Amino acid sequence: MKTNPVKSICLLSAWLAGGAFINPVQATQPSVTVQSYAKHAGPNTVYTYRVTNHGPDRLFRFTIGCNCHEARLSPDSPPVPEDDGPELVIFPVNFTFGGNYCDGEVRVSSCGTTAEDSYSAPAGWYGGVEGYEGTDYISFGFDTPSGTGISLLPGYTATFSITTPTIEERDYFLSWKENLKATAGMEYFYDKNRRGYLTGHYSYRKDIPNGGNRVVSYPMELIDKTPPTLSITLNPATLWPPNNKPMLVNATITTGDDYDPEPEIKLESITANEPLAGGDIQNAQIGTDDRDFYLAAKRAGNNMAGRIYTITYSATDASGNKATASATVAVQHDQGR
Numbered sequence: 001m002k003t004n005p006v007k008s009i010c011l012l013s014a015w016l017a018g019g020a021f022i023n024p025v026q027a028t029q030p031s032v033t034v035q036s037y038a039k040h041a042g043p044n045t046v047y048t049y050r051v052t053n054h055g056p057d058r059l060f061r062f063t064i065g066c067n068c069h070e071a072r073l074s075p076d077s078p079p080v081p082e083d084d085g086p087e088l089v090i091f092p093v094n095f096t097f098g099g100n101y102c103d104g105e106v107r108v109s110s111c112g113t114t115a116e117d118s119y120s121a122p123a124g125w126y127g128g129v130e131g132y133e134g135t136d137y138i139s140f141g142f143d144t145p146s147g148t149g150i151s152l153l154p155g156y157t158a159t160f161s162i163t164t165p166t167i168e169e170r171d172y173f174l175s176w177k178e179n180l181k182a183t184a185g186m187e188y189f190y191d192k193n194r195r196g197y198l199t200g201h202y203s204y205r206k207d208i209p210n211g212g213n214r215v216v217s218y219p220m221e222l223i224d225k226t227p228p229t230l231s232i233t234l235n236p237a238t239l240w241p242p243n244n245k246p247m248l249v250n251a252t253i254t255t256g257d258d259y260d261p262e263p264e265i266k267l268e269s270i271t272a273n274e275p276l277a278g279g280d281i282q283n284a285q286i287g288t289d290d291r292d293f294y295l296a297a298k299r300a301g302n303n304m305a306g307r308i309y310t311i312t313y314s315a316t317d318a319s320g321n322k323a324t325a326s327a328t329v330a331v332q333h334d335q336g337r
Contacts, residue, residue, distance in 0.1 A: 030218045032059055034202045037224035038194070038318035040166060040262040044093055045318050047197040048161045049220070055154030062204040063130060064088075064162065065196045066139035067217050069203075086137035087196035090164045091129060092118035120161045124150035127162070139203075162197065166318075194320055198222050227323035228257040228315040239297035239331045246282050246294035249329055253291065253313060260317035265289040268312040268324060274300050299331040307331040 035050040053059045065088035094115035114128040121127055121142055130139045140162050144150040152158050203217040233252040255263050267290045270281050277296075284293035299307035309329040316322040 030216070031055060031057065031206060032062065032202075032204050033218075034062075034064070034220045035223045036198045036220045036319075037222065037259045038198055039260040040264065040318045041163070042262075043166055044163050045166045045194075045197075046161050046163050048159060049202075050157055050159055050223075051152060052157040053152045053154050057207050058151035058153055059204060060151045061141065061143040062202055063139050063141040064160075064202055064220075065200045066130070066203050067201040068139075069215055069217055085201075086130070086132050086139045087200040088138045088140065089193040089196060091138065092140065093163050093165055094118050095129060118163050120159075122152075122158045122160075124148060125160070127160070164193070164197070194318075198319060222319060224259045224317065224319040225321065226258055227321040228255050228260070228263040228317050230255050230263075230313065230315040230323045230325040232311070232313055232325050232327040234311060234327045234329050237327075237329055239295060239329060242297050242299050242331050244296060244298045246279070247297050249293055249295050249311075251291040251311065251313065251327075253315075255315045257315075257317045259319065263315040263317045266314045266316070267291075267293075268314050269310075270295075270312075271310050273305070273308045273310075274303055295329055297331055299333060304333050306333040 031054050033052050033054065035052075036047065038045055038047045040046075047064075049064060051059070051062065065086060067085040067087065092114060094117060095112055096115070097112040112129070116126075119127040119140070119142075125142055125144055127140060127142045130141045132138070142160055199220055199222050201217045201219055203215055205213050206216045207213045231254045233254075235250050235252065236247070239247050251267075253265055255265070257263050267284065267286055267288060269286065270284055270293070272280070280296040280298060282294035284290060295309050307330070309331075310326050311329065312324055312326040314322055314324045
């Protein structure tokens with residue numbers, strides 16, 4: 001597998017360096033916009049970006065996941081940081097720590113290589129993880145080789161993507177992130193990362209009218225805002241006879257989504273219209289994609305409506321949109337009802 005050296009750079013010292021930055025005020029109308037959405041792909045999440053250059057200048061490079069700004073007091077002065085906030089938590093798939101970019105054996109975000117199969121880009125573009133001094137957050141930059149003339153022309157849109165693990169894999173985290181997971185919880189951890197890749201910021205170098213240029217940053221636009229469709233069929237839907245024995249119930253789930261062909265399915269809850277005793281529900285793994293469990297063929301003798309189990313599932317697409325749906329299993333009072 002081929003790899004590119006990690007772009008372990010602060011945006012203030014590499015591709016964002018150079019140029020005359022004289023206007024410290026960020027422009028309000030971006031000449032480049034980024035729309036985002038995500039989809040599950042097996043154990044991974046693919047974040048996709050539609051980048052549009054509204055002109056008038058060609059776009060040679062940009063960064064995903066950094067609220068970064070920079071200015072110069074004069075053409076000969078060093079860059080002055082205004083705000084430099086990387087927002088990504090999880091490294092792309094197949095990121096390899098180690099190599100010539102390491103300082104001893106210390107794991108820092110600038111230490112490793114970015115795999116070519118962890119992203120996609122138009123021909124001639126390449127990508128890489130960007131590290132920052134004093135923080136373990138990262139960003140991901142897309143760039144073009146100098147002197148090739150490759151760029152995103154005004155009036156054109158191009159598609160880029162970054163692939164990260166969906167499920168925890170230790171090699172993709174630094175030690176402080178392990179602590180974050182322990183203290184803040186996994187849901188917070190992954191939600192924070194998803195926000196960075198989907199609704200965080202993008203940065204690029206913008207020319208200004210007097211001939212200089214500066215780094216500007218804007219929030220990405222999440223275009224997938226619709227929850228998946230979700231329907232549930234339970235088999236059997238009626239438990240008989242009411243002999244108090246557990247019976248196997250299977251759930252058939254059908255989902256659909258505009259962007260994500262594999263929404264995450266979870267069994268949210270199993271409840272009933274009368275008190276439940278221990279053993280009435282067996283082998284149900286709440287919070288997982290569990291579609292087989294046991295329910296007791298049991299009901300109160302004075303409950304003419306019978307016992308009604310309500311089983312609720314959720315479907316969440318990779319952009320964070322969630323739908324829920326429920327179905328029921330009945331233990332009838334008698335076969336005449």
